[in-house]
Amino acid sequence: MTQTVGAEAVIARCRAENRAALVAYLPVGFPDLKTSVRAMEILVEAGADIIEVGVPYSDPLMDGPVIQRAVALALERGSRVADVFTATEAVRAAGAPPLVMLYWNLVLRAGVDRFADRLVASGGGGLITPDLIPDEAAEWIAASDRTGLDRVFLVAPSSTTERLQRVTRACRGFVYAASTMGVTGARSSVGSAARDLVERTRAVTDLPVCVGLGVSTGEQAAEVGSFADGVIVGSALVAALTDREPEEGLAALRTLTEELAQGVRTGR
Amino acid sequence: MTDGRFGAFGGRYVPEALIPALEQLDEARSKAMLDPGFLGELDRLHRTYTGRPSIVTEVPRFAEHCGGARVVLKREDLNHTGSHKINNVLAQALLTQRMGKSRVIAETGAGQHGVATATAAALLGLDCRVYMGRVDTERQALNVARMRMLGAEVVPVSTGSATLKDAINEALRDWVTNVGTTHYLLGTVTGPHPFPEMVRDFHRIIGVEARGQILDLAGRLPDAVIACVGGGSNAMGIFHRFIDDEGVRLVGVEAGGEGIASGRHAARFASSSPGVLHGTFSYLMQDDDGQTIESHSISAGLDYPSVGPEHSYLRDSGRAEYRYATDEQAMRAFELLCRTEGIIPAIESAHALAGAMEVGSELGPESLLLVNLSGRGDKDVHTAARWFGLLDDAAADGGGDA
The missing domain is CATH 3.40.50.1100 (Rossmann fold)
Known part of the structure; x- marks a missing residue:
């Protein structure tokens, strides 16, 4: 396997180009495994810098209706957790670091060390864990230290300075700043809370800070990219694949990703 | 941690x-x-609002179906709003x-x-x-x-x-x-x-009251305290004060639904292994990937794929024991309590009654059982009437409570 490039290095390269990184999320298995993997390759081709590979879960309590529907459909169609490794291999081969976003029980069930080893073997760069706080993550911190995988924890507008310190100290790769209080999904405006949170987070860490929740257009990507190190887009990309024939969905996905990639290149 | x-x-x-x-x-x-x-x-x-302390009621006619054990119900069903x-x-x-x-x-x-x-x-x-x-x-x-x-x-x-x-x-x-x-x-x-x-602490009053009441009534502690377990709040409420009473068996009764073999049940301890759901690590009905498996029970209140973490601890440490009652067994106990004592229990609580029938048979006539009657059955009249075929066809198809 070729030397893998980590998320932090990719964000540093973007910073050298005076722009934010585009971090694009899609779940494995939606609308089917093959199309989802192809869709992630298209994200890379169309200008996404880092791919957040989602794993469908039966109880996605941080997700809004668009992602809920997509992952429920993927599960109905037989999506399995191990499919994620097919996706990470493909994304790595396409030239971007894949970070896996998943709910913690899926890792626990597989075994934390075993999951980490399989992730490394399939080119995965690390994990984003929306329902795992560092306080509960001793096993994962040990496994990621052993394997060198990135571990991305979340901070939120409600986080106190003490929490920001605690969470960012545990992160590697970047810090995921949830722009608003709430679940995933497109919002008409991302709001000033995101800017405040990025500033407060930067005050306690040197790690890059990427902003997620609510970004759906090139314009919003430009706005968020003006102050954050990375712009995370999820639901809008999933929506592009929803209720469309695969080829039509993939074309819509490419167009939207190009718009978002343009957005992060014009923000500053 | x-x-x-x-x-x-x-x-x-x-x-x-x-x-x-x-x-x-x-x-x-x-x-x-x-x-x-x-x-x-x-x-x-x-x-002045709930009506505490809730009373205890000895139920001798029901107890005839519990191996002749003495059976005392803690009447949380009499609280304002009808449950604990x-x-x-x-x-x-x-x-x-x-x-x-x-x-x-x-x-x-x-x-x-x-x-x-x-x-x-x-x-x-x-x-x-x-x-x-x-x-x-x-x-x-x-x-x-x-x-x-x-x-x-x-x-x-x-x-x-x-x-x-x-x-x-x-x-x-x-x-x-x-x-x-x-x-x-x-x-x-x-x-x-x-x-x-x-x-748990807010429900602990159930066991605190019941312990005093049964000492007054029987002059001794019960041999077993029995409660149904969905998430497990009424059970933790009545168990907690008895945890240090080593001679008192704590018995939780889960929903066995249509039986363990059918896969349609909510008997977490009979079938599952620990995992995370809804913010806590506890026994969880899950598949090989860690996806939650849907639970099933005639009782909506017990129809939950996980269970409170303290129950998992009590179970693994051996301090409490857990068994299950199927829909069939729970509904038989439901009918018995109605017919023998004039008390219509919630279907959830009927699982505890079914447990008491088994435990009483095992412990025999000298034993004393305290059962948490966690709720009343007004809400379940339609479900029960359909189960026992007490409605005419039109009403049975109607779905809503009359």
């Missing part, structure tokens, strides 16, 4: 966004439990006020917790929204009407299995969005710390 562990179980598996609210809640409830003002107000509500749920709800509603919040949200399965929450919200002037799985809104239509009558908004949840677990997902999504103004009034001894410990 955080506080709030029961051995390996419990913890806080939630989005970071909720941590400040959980810390605020933990601090507020810790202070409140030492504050004579809070405890005095709660005690006043227990006495009000104990926890009033306390959390008072805490909501003390935290300066104006809105409560709740999940409900059978509707008992939703009704109790709507009641407390009306009493204390709080806005209230209750999430309820669509399947449950249909089988518990009477309770939906009761909540709406009390001024609560009831939101049917159609995602997933459209039952209790999905209502909790939706309540958690609401909470993470509105956490500044809203308290999530969780109805059972599960969820992230401090909920399992706090809800």
Whole structure:
């Protein structure tokens, strides 16, 4: 396997180009495994810098209706957790670091060390864990230290300075700043809370800070990219694949990703 | 690892966004439990609103079907709103006020917790929204009407299995969005710390009262304390005061649904292994990938794929034992209590009665059993009438409670 490039290095390269990184999320298995993997390759081709590979879960309590529907459909169609490794291999081969976003029980069930080893073997760069706080993550911190995988924890507008310190100290790769209080999904405006949170987070860490929740257009990507190190887009990309024939969905996905990639290149 | 562990179980598996609210809640409830003002107000509500202490009733005619054991029921069914749920709800509603919040949200399965929450919200002037799985809104239509009558908004949840677990997902999504103004009034001894410990403490009064009452009545401690276990709040409430009484067996009864072999049940301890759901690490019905498996029970209140973490601890440490009653066994116990004692139990509580029939047969006529009758069966009249074929065809097809 070729030397893998980590998320932090990719964000540093973007910073050298005076722009934010585009971090694009899609779940494995939606609308089917093959199309989802192809869709992630298209994200890379169309200008996404880092791919957040989602794993469908039966109880996605941080997700809004668009992602809920997509992952429920993927599960109905037989999506399995191990499919994620097919996706990470493909994304790595396409030239971007894949970070896996998943709910913690899926890792626990597989075994934390075993999951980490399989992730490394399939080119995965690390994990984003929306329902795992560092306080509960001793096993994962040990496994990621052993394997060198990135571990991305979340901070939120409600986080106190003490929490920001605690969470960012545990992160590697970047810090995921949830722009608003709430679940995933497109919002008409991302709001000033995101800017405040990025500033407060930067005050306690040197790690890059990427902003997620609510970004759906090139314009919003430009706005968020003006102050954050990375712009995370999820639901809008999933929506592009929803209720469309695969080829039509993939074309819509490419167009939207190009718009978002343009957005992060014009923000500053 | 955080506080709030029961051995390996419990913890806080939630989005970071909720941590400040959980810390605020933990601090507020810790202070409140030492504050004579809070405890005095709660005690006043227990006495003058709920109707505490709830009585105990010895049921000799029912006991004839329990191997001749003496059977005493703790009558939480006689509480205002019809179940034990009000104990926890009033306390959390008072805490909501003390935290300066104006809105409560709740999940409900059978509707008992939703009704109790709507009641407390009306009493204390709080806005209230209750999430309820669509399947449950249909089988518990009477309770939906009761909540709406009390001024609560009831939101049917159609995602997933459209039952209790999905209502909790939706309540958690609401909470993470509105956490500044809203308290999530969780109805059972599960969820992230401090909920399992706090809800247990607010129900502990059940066992405290019952222990004194049975000593007065029988002059000795019971041989077994028996309660049904969904999330497990009524069971923790009656068990806790007896944990140090080593001679007292603590028996939890889960919902066996259509039998373990059918796969359609909610007998977590009979079939599952630990995992994380809804913020806590506990026994969980899950597949090889860690996806939650849907539970099944005739009783909406026991129809939940996980169980409070303290029960997992009591089970693994051997202090409590868990068995299950199938739909069939629970409904037989339901009918027996109606016919022999003139008490219509909630179908949830009928599982505890079915457990008592087994435990009494095992322990024999010298034994003394304390059973938590956690709720009354008014809400279940339609389900029971259909089960026993007591309705004419048109009414049986109607679906709603007459």
